Amino acid sequence: MLTVKSIYAVDPTTAKSFDTAALRENFLVESAFVEGEIRLTYTHYDRLIVGGAVPAGTDLVLDHVDETGTDGFLDRREVGILNIGGTGTVSAGGESWSLNKGDMLYLGMGMGPITFAGEGRFYIASAPAHTTYPATLIRPEDAEQVTLGAQETSNHRSICKSIHPDGVKSCQLMMGYTQLHGGSVWNTMPAHLHDRRMEAYLYFDVAEGQRVFHFMGKPDETRHLVVANEQIAVSPPWSIHSGAGTGSYTFCWVMAGDNMSFTDMDMVAIEDLK
Numbered sequence: 668m669l670t671v672k673s674i675y676a677v678d679p680t681t682a683k684s685f686d687t688a689a690l691r692e693n694f695l696v697e698s699a700f701v702e703g704e705i706r707l708t709y710t711h712y713d714r715l716i717v718g719g720a721v722p723a724g725t726d727l728v729l730d731h732v733d734e735t736g737t738d739g740f741l742d743r744r745e746v747g748i749l750n751i752g753g754t755g756t757v758s759a760g761g762e763s764w765s766l767n768k769g770d771m772l773y774l775g776m777g778m779g780p781i782t783f784a785g786e787g788r789f790y791i792a793s794a795p796a797h798t799t800y801p802a803t804l805i806r807p808e809d810a811e812q813v814t815l816g817a818q819e820t821s822n823h824r825s826i827c828k829s830i831h832p833d834g835v836k837s838c839q840l841m842m843g844y845t846q847l848h849g850g851s852v853w854n855t856m857p858a859h860l861h862d863r864r865m866e867a868y869l870y871f872d873v874a875e876g877q878r879v880f881h882f883m884g885k886p887d888e889t890r891h892l893v894v895a896n897e898q899i900a901v902s903p904p905w906s907i908h909s910g911a912g913t914g915s916y917t918f919c920w921v922m923a924g925d926n927m928s929f930t931d932m933d934m935v936a937i938e939d940l941k
């Protein structure tokens with residue numbers, strides 16, 4: 668079963684007036700990982716599509732999606748797939764890859780239908796593409812690691828970059844994940860913006876009963892979303908994106924937009940946040 672929901676771009680002035688329900692409706696994907704289903708959200712921010720595929724022992728095929736206006740999903744798109752569950756298989760273009768938890772797969776434009784199988788919980792992030800880059804499986808040890816923050820400021824974390832210009836190449840997708848070190852709760856603090864690229868954060872490995880407070884909004888007009896395990900916060904280009912967990916968690920970040928420079932960020936000083 669395939670379901671696709673659309674969310675439209677919201678400007679910062681409108682977002683300022685949103686109550687909790689409207690913030691969640693517009694910026695949080697609450698239910699993407701459901702057994703036996705593919706659930707996608709078509710965001711009108713850089714036309715990034717995010718979602719989940721949970722085959723739970725059956726085969727799930729991602730092919731035609733009305734919202735893209737193409738015969739096949741990958742006709743004019745590329746996709747990054749991160750497995751956040753048990754071992755599963757992804758097949759496309761006559762090839763198959765076995766993905767353990769933490770493995771990521773890049774599939775380029777024109778690969779045809781994608782089949783998900785096994786015990787995986789597959790996070791899907793897709794952006795429009797103009798050419799084909801090779802399909803590549805990226806194990807965590809292949810990704811570029813950057814360690815940031817410190818224990819004293821509760822933001823000690825390792826950023827694992829998987830799909831990016833110096834690693835596995837893509838047309839516009841940049842994707843990886845960030846792991847907090849023991850006792851640290853803050854991601855992306857100090858916060859930043861990049862009006863040139865939108866971003867989405869999938870929070871996972873959040874224990875039952877725990878939550879991540881995800882901060883969004885313009886730096887002087889912040890709001891928060893209370894995020895549970897396997898929910899996706901969609902960050903408009905004008906918004907900060909940063910979170911603090913009540914327990915440990917990991918998150919997968921994905922960006923699309925005008926440039927592919929990870930370090931192109933406008934940093935926001937903590938004392939300027941409101």
Ligand SMILES: O=C(O)C(=O)C[C@H](O)C(=O)CO
Nearest residue numbers: 824826845854855856866920
């Ligand atoms: O913890 C962090 O800092 C991040 O993971 C930052 C994200 O990768 C990001 O927002 C990149 O623009």
Ligand SMILES: [Zn+2]
Nearest residue numbers: 859861866908
């Ligand atoms: Zn960012």
